[in-house]
């Protein structure tokens with residue numbers, strides 16, 4: 001049976017049921033926060049790029065773990081332990097299928113994208129003069145670990161500057177990629193929502209003998225990731241940005257590469273046995289998951305992926321595009337407002353990041369919250385380097401997801417119009 005959150009449309013001509021539209025009202029019932037009010041007004045949550053909301057299916061699965069079988073995986077052989085071990089295995093398989101990995105052995109559970117990048121930076125055995133190539137729009141999580149290696153190991157860090165319209169500059173990339181050890185790039189930017197043409201970038205990198213890591217923190221929640229089709233070597237995303245429990249993420253690596261990495265966290269659960277002098281490491285992925293894990297979180301990831309797959313990425317994209325186009329068009333009517341990135345909303349996923357010259361955008365965010373419980377993020381969104389380079393103080397960022405509605409977008413625009421008049 002199709003999930004309850006789809007509309008059914010009978011096509012009388014050929015009696016085929018089409019369920020390609022999502023019923024936002026039914027979806028909203030799955031998200032507890034969207035049924036709450038502050039000061040008798042609903043909450044408009046436009047901050048999903050930071051943290052997505054969680055459907056009750058995810059929350060209930062986690063609660064079930066705590067109520068029914070709160071044991072460890074991979075250690076105890078009693079039936080509760082067995083149950084957790086099997087659930088963790090099942091979620092690893094679900095995630096592998098979700099990103100079309102070759103096998104669940106390529107999936108490492110981590111706390112977030114940041115941890116995955118640190119794992120890579122500290123496990124790849126970089127040497128002096130190795131080169132890392134990033135874009136100019138990296139989140140601090142894909143910048144600071146490399147800057148730390150510049151200081152610690154003497155590696156080099158190069159940057160491909162984006163074009164003025166925010167698109168990827170292949171000409172400059174082709175020149176810079178020669179001799180690079182690792183191309184490490186943000187797939188979809190949390191700054192402007194723009195996605196790099198990853199498949200072509202990866203092909204060129206491989207032709208030059210470079211490995212590639214993709215930061216999929218903002219792409220995995222919004223579009224189908226196919227690691228085989230991309231031929232990407234390493235990839236990471238945070239499940240808390242895609243309906244999953246807070247503090248859960250995934251690190252993917254091609255198995256041959258994962259086997260060669262040296263874990264930077266070691267201890268319990270990473271070894272087959274130890275003596276007073278030595279030990280034998282487990283194989284990947286287990287050797288990367290030191291100590292007891294966040295089992296409730298892992299179980300929640302499984303439910304989040306199932307929920308996303310039932311909604312479908314085509315439906316997610318359609319809803320985000322509809323709202324993004326409307327908001328973009330309305331903001332463009334206000335001459336004071338400048339949107340970061342492409343003028344084409346279709347290139348900006350669910351993100352509209354905007355600023356007003358000489359205005360502290362934190363003020364705007366606070367006013368939106370005060371006026372109508374509209375939750376957006378303001379600041380430099382952990383991409384300080386880009387703001388400092390461009391000498392822009394900060395921006396206000398609306399980040400949409402499929403549970404947002406046109407009424408919410410209209411409310412936001414009406415509040416922005418009022419704020420602009422006050423300013």
Ligand SMILES: Cc1ncc(COP(=O)(O)O)c(C=O)c1O
Nearest residue numbers: 112113114139141190215217238
């Ligand atoms: C593009 C991008 N990369 C990395 C991160 C870091 O994610 P986390 O804080 O979950 O590690 C974020 C978080 O906003 C992000 O947007």
